[in-house]
Amino acid sequence: MKHTLIVAAATLLAINTTNASEMKQIRISTDRTDLVLKVAENGRLYQSYFGEKLLNEADLNQLGWSVHAASDGSVSRRGWEVYSGSGNEDFFEPALAITHNDGNPSTWLYYVSHSTREVEGGVQTDIVLRDDQYPVEVTLHYVAYPKENVIKTWSDIRHEEKKPILLSAYASTMLYFSRPAYYLTEFSSDWAKEAQMSTLPLQFGKKVIDTKLGSRAAMHTHPFFIVGLDQPAQERQGEVLMGTLAWTGNFRFTFEVDNVGNLRVIPGINPYASTYKLKRNETFTTPEFIFTLSTEGTGQGSRDLQTWARNYQLKDGKGPRLTLLNNWENTAFDFDQETLAELMREAKDLGVDMFLLDDGWFGNKYPRKDDKAGLGDWEVTHDKLPGGIGALTDSAREAGVKFGLWIEPEMVNPKSELFERHPEWAIHYPNRETYYYRNQLVLDMSNPAVQEYVYGVVDQLLKENPGIAYFKWDCNSPITNIYSPYLKADQGQLYIDHVRGIYRVLQRVHDNYPQVAMMLCSGGGARCDYEALKYFTEFWCSDNTDPVERIYIQWGFSQFFPAKAMCAHVTSWNRKASIKFRTDVASMCKLGFDLGLKELNADELLYCQQAVANWKRLQSVILDGDQYRLVSPYESNHMAVNYVNADGDKAVLFAYDIYPRYQEKLLPVKLQGLDPHKFYRIEEINLMPGVASALPTNGKVLSGDYLMKVGLDVLGFTPMQSCVVELTAVK
The missing domain is CATH 2.60.40.1180 (Golgi alpha-mannosidase II)
Structure with missing residues (x-):
């Protein structure tokens, strides 16, 4: 088979080098953008144009492929290769790095074929590349959404070598620019300080944005960026690239300006501690990289991404959203069945659609009285809630509101029955002192048994309590003590297989309970990506609900996400701010409340009731406009x-x-x-x-x-x- 692939690639190479005028050209287009790829004389695939859409198709024939002058005056074959492999003649950061069975670390990919087909909302282009010396194949996928001016791209890597190959880099794509100047806007973060925007010029060398946290991966930086071309990104004018990676784990964006001032942008999974052993005939699929090139500033780019998300990516993107009253800021862990029933009546009085019960409802041997115990034991605390979840859904129905529930099924407290039964299910070192973040450990989602358990938590709750309409799915800890008892010798798989395990669970929940809405939460906004949002109707932007801080947080997230996906609650944070100001700030997103109505005077309560009614009446404008x-x-x-x-x-x-x-x-x-x-x-x-x-x-x-x-x-x-x-x- 290896011989067959080599012969096929060599034949294709011979065909592609016959005449420059016969070079194959692949046009990936929206109504406003062209990404043009070309098979060069050497049989490899290069980016020949990425910019505003060309009006005349005949002009495409004038596009060549970028080359560089070598120091001795000769022409180098280095160019803007679409998926550059390590060990070739390019001197800069590659998209792909493979160590083959014989130890050779080089990969040269040659064009084989391409095809197009219609998909929902757009056109998908699939391009097959192969190495000429090894049975390695990469398929590049692009989906262009013409109306929304959005393109998403990802790659499939597979091989037929006799033994596993080692992947040490596996970007989703590469994009190139040649401009006088580049300016990067990044989105830094921390607990209660999400989506903080800052801009800096990109100059010679590399700028890398990455995360190594595994779970709660976007705690310190978010998986999206803006590049201003020629000038810093502006709201209403100028050309900008806006990109985001659909991946809930470690990611890396590399921005490299080369010796002649060209920029390459390389998004993908962060390969840190993740040399991946790819088995024969196994396919490694990279995350989707979603991007738009706007010539009218970030405002138009954001509207394009928001419309695209509502139409194609966000769970129930065209449906309504539930207003809610949460109990956390009001009661924390201190509540009982009657207290919650009273809050449900308050929710009805306020005019919201749902009551959401937050943390603290589970655990018996180790009841959940604080954050030190109980995670993993998803059974109702009997002395706190003797009627179980069923009594709560009954109370919600009697009050005339829906019922939602907080869960954190990917985590475990060492002080829990689950950990006593299955300590091997938690990610932790076998021979070192254990470090606890927030008194908990992360369950090993690379383990199929753990995946089954986590799905079972959700499945059992919904089977026993069909009145549950909503989950707030939290994730409060990054991965610490980074060792998988399940993977053992293949620790390079952990960060990736862990996230894939989460997706397998979420897909099952989505398939079996499509009507259940879910909020994506991670100690605030540390999970905010478009892969997870295939399974969640919305995400929690921040635990910080101070309205002044929320203005900046919501401004930052709005660059990439529609208001429909962004949860904003009215709370008691910043009591110097009026209830009107707090509510008006929350009303520009998906509205919720998290405070006790008894702390409001009569006028404040009447105001909130009117504001809720106004928001619900105008929901289609705010969330879908x-x-x-x-x-x-x-x-x-x-x-x-x-x-x-x-x-x-x-x-x-x-x-x-x-x-x-x-x-x-x-x-x-x-x-x-x-x-x-x-x-x-x-x-x-x-x-x-x-x-x-x-x-x-x-x-x-x-x-x-x-x-x-x-x-x-x-x-x-x-x-x-x-x-x-x-x-x-x-x-």
């Missing part, structure tokens, strides 16, 4: 954003004063996305009882043209003040 970020908190002491529905006849504007300076100059906020030929009635909503609108244009009818060119005076001088405006087209 186009989002326009108008005023950046990074560039001012204010923030504003508006949403517009598909017909352009309904819009909602949110404006926030954070900490204005004394008598600073205030400018009208110019809306975006309206129909300039339509007229809109202006109404300020979410007003406190008895408080009249101070908006000068309240109740007036103004044209979309005026609103976008002149704007509304919605900003003020009072710290932590907010204004919500509903705009309705009139005939």
